[in-house]
Amino acid sequence: xKDLFAVIMLAGIYSLLSASFFVAMDAVDVAFTExxxxxxxxxxxxxxxxxxTGRSEDPVRHKPIxxxxxxxxxxxxxxxxxxDMPYFGSVDAPVHQHxxxxxxNDSMQKVGMPNIVTSVLASYRGFDTFGExxxxxxxxxxxxxLLSVARRPGDIAEIDSLNKTMHEEFLIxxxxxxxxxxxxxxxALYVQFHGDFGPGGGFQAGVIxxxxxxxxxxxxxxxxARRVINQSVIQLFAAxxxxxxxxxxxxxxxxxxxxxxxxxxxxxxVAGQHIGILLIELGVGITVASVMIIIFFNFAGRENSQQSxxxxxx
Amino acid sequence: xxxxxxxYWIVVVLMMIGFYIVIAHGNLIKKIIGLTIFQTxxxxxxxxxxxxxxxxxxxxxxGITQYSNPxxxxxxxxxxxxxxxxxxxxxxxxxxIKEAYGSIEEEEIQEKDNLDC
Amino acid sequence: MDITSALFLLIGSFLCLxxxxxxxxxxxxxxxxxxxxxxDTLATAMILIGLMLQSPxxxxxxxxxxxxxxxxxxxxxxxxxxxxxxxxNNLKPVLENKKDNE
Numbered sequence: 001x002k003d004l005f006a007v008i009m010l011a012g013i014y015s016l017l018s019a020s021f022f023v024a025m026d027a028v029d030v031a032f033t034e035x036x037x038x039x040x041x042x043x044x045x046x047x048x049x050x051x052x053t054g055r056s057e058d059p060v061r062h063k064p065i066x067x068x069x070x071x072x073x074x075x076x077x078x079x080x081x082x083x084d085m086p087y088f089g090s091v092d093a094p095v096h097q098h099x100x101x102x103x104x105n106d107s108m109q110k111v112g113m114p115n116i117v118t119s120v121l122a123s124y125r126g127f128d129t130f131g132e133x134x135x136x137x138x139x140x141x142x143x144x145x146l147l148s149v150a151r152r153p154g155d156i157a158e159i160d161s162l163n164k165t166m167h168e169e170f171l172i173x174x175x176x177x178x179x180x181x182x183x184x185x186x187x188a189l190y191v192q193f194h195g196d197f198g199p200g201g202g203f204q205a206g207v208i209x210x211x212x213x214x215x216x217x218x219x220x221x222x223x224x225a226r227r228v229i230n231q232s233v234i235q236l237f238a239a240x241x242x243x244x245x246x247x248x249x250x251x252x253x254x255x256x257x258x259x260x261x262x263x264x265x266x267x268x269x270v271a272g273q274h275i276g277i278l279l280i281e282l283g284v285g286i287t288v289a290s291v292m293i294i295i296f297f298n299f300a301g302r303e304n305s306q307q308s309x310x311x312x313x314x
Numbered sequence: 315x316x317x318x319x320x321x322y323w324i325v326v327v328l329m330m331i332g333f334y335i336v337i338a339h340g341n342l343i344k345k346i347i348g349l350t351i352f353q354t355x356x357x358x359x360x361x362x363x364x365x366x367x368x369x370x371x372x373x374x375x376x377g378i379t380q381y382s383n384p385x386x387x388x389x390x391x392x393x394x395x396x397x398x399x400x401x402x403x404x405x406x407x408x409x410x411i412k413e414a415y416g417s418i419e420e421e422e423i424q425e426k427d428n429l430d431c
Numbered sequence: 432m433d434i435t436s437a438l439f440l441l442i443g444s445f446l447c448l449x450x451x452x453x454x455x456x457x458x459x460x461x462x463x464x465x466x467x468x469x470x471d472t473l474a475t476a477m478i479l480i481g482l483m484l485q486s487p488x489x490x491x492x493x494x495x496x497x498x499x500x501x502x503x504x505x506x507x508x509x510x511x512x513x514x515x516x517x518x519x520n521n522l523k524p525v526l527e528n529k530k531d532n533e
Contacts, residue, residue, distance in 0.1 A: 026382040049405040053412040057341040067338035075330040082322040089367035114374040116384040139399035146406040
């Protein structure tokens with residue numbers, strides 16, 4: 001396949017299919033995240049990238065026989081390795097034996113929320129989630145360092161006039177978007193706070209929130225979106241999310257318990273767990289939303305500046 | 315015996331497809347897409363290991379005795395988000411490489427590098 | 432109750448299939464988009480109504496109604512966006528070849 005646009009669309013369909021597969025495997029939280037992240041944001045970012053790097057691929061000049069041989073050998077070795085594994089869906093596989101029954105049985109008394117995945121993610125394995133939030137923050141900083149463009153005032157006036165003329169063309173899309181975007185934002189908040197009882201939580205909510213803002217940016221133009229969402233405020237929010245998470249841990253330290261031990265947050269340990277999980281999910285949601293918005297703004301801003309450079313040269 | 319293991323074989327096939335895309339194509343964007351296919355196949359591997367026959371989603375509810383294992387779900391949730399962070403960074407790098415070298419085909423980039431040395 | 436729900440689900444699946452056949456067999460971009468629009472809107476509506484008649488829980492019915500409303504808003508807009516993007520990039524529809532008047 002030479003056309004990268006078609007390849008990216010197929011990759012998006014692949015992500016959506018794997019999300020429905022996850023639902024069939026009873027992994028509803030994971031399916032939610034994969035559908036929103038893989039089929040939504042990932043496809044979008046790849047499409048923005050190929051507007052800048054070129055839409056088709058050059059024909060391959062060397063024969064890929066060596067690659068094929070390596071792949072076939074590796075594949076057969078892996079299949080040989082799986083012959084010892086437990087069967088699909090067996091109840092007495094080793095993975096179900098040691099820690100997992102403890103999580104399933106004790107989660108209601110110790111943490112007190114029905115969604116076991118959220119309680120494991122936020123309470124039992126809270127430290128891993130902290131690392132994950134820092135990784136997302138680092139990716140945001142990395143994209144900022146690579147792609148940020150200083151804006152000159154001349155660009156803004158030019159883009160504004162372009163927006164006014166294009167208003168007619170996008171009229172239906174803009175009206176429907178104006179009606180839908182509040183609902184999308186509300187849904188993001190619902191997913192964020194309902195993560196204790198059903199599938200959801202900070203990551204999915206952050207991604208859906210960012211998707212709403214990206215929809216607004218795509219339909220109304222970068223300059224209008226920049227006036228609505230100030231870039232430096234968003235960068236501040238990304239840092240604030242990570243700091244909220246870290247300070248919950250530090251508060252537990254100051255009270256004399258372990259890092260990220262939520263029973264230090266309140267007199268009743270279960271209430272402390274609830275407060276702790278609420279705060280860190282909030283931190284995660286804020287950081288994820290801000291970083292996704294930062295990444296998209298930087299990609300689109302780079303593309304705008306490339307286009308205006310070409311317009312000025314020609 | 316063989317038929318009980320079919321989910322692992324599907325995963326291995328998908329993984330090999332992703333692996334082949336990464337090593338056999340020269341275009342950087344295609345390599346990144348191959349990497350995401352590889353990542354998704356690893357997720358399917360973990361999630362298929364977590365499934366218990368007759369179990370439901372791990373959300374506590376009345377009248378359900380058997381739950382699927384929640385631990386791999388948590389790990390894969392982290393992995394999906396980290397995966398998109400690295401994909402975004404990789405795409406940003408590809409855009410900058412295009413601006414610096416004028417193309418994103420691996421062979422042309424290597425030629426330009428060899429010319430400069 | 433079950434029979435009407437099964438009827439709706441069957442009609443919905445048939446519309447989905449015909450939409451899929453249409454996407455493959457129609458000659459032109461715009462006609463293919465009509466097929467895709469049928470799948471998105473009417474087939475989804477039929478399937479959702481069939482599911483609504485199946486479930487005993489009122490909350491699930493309300494959630495399905497909201498999904499139906501959202502789909503009725505979003506998918507015609509998406510088809511409109513695709514069509515206007517195509518017109519904007521000068522993709523001309525294939526009209527009937529006019530036979531020469533002899």
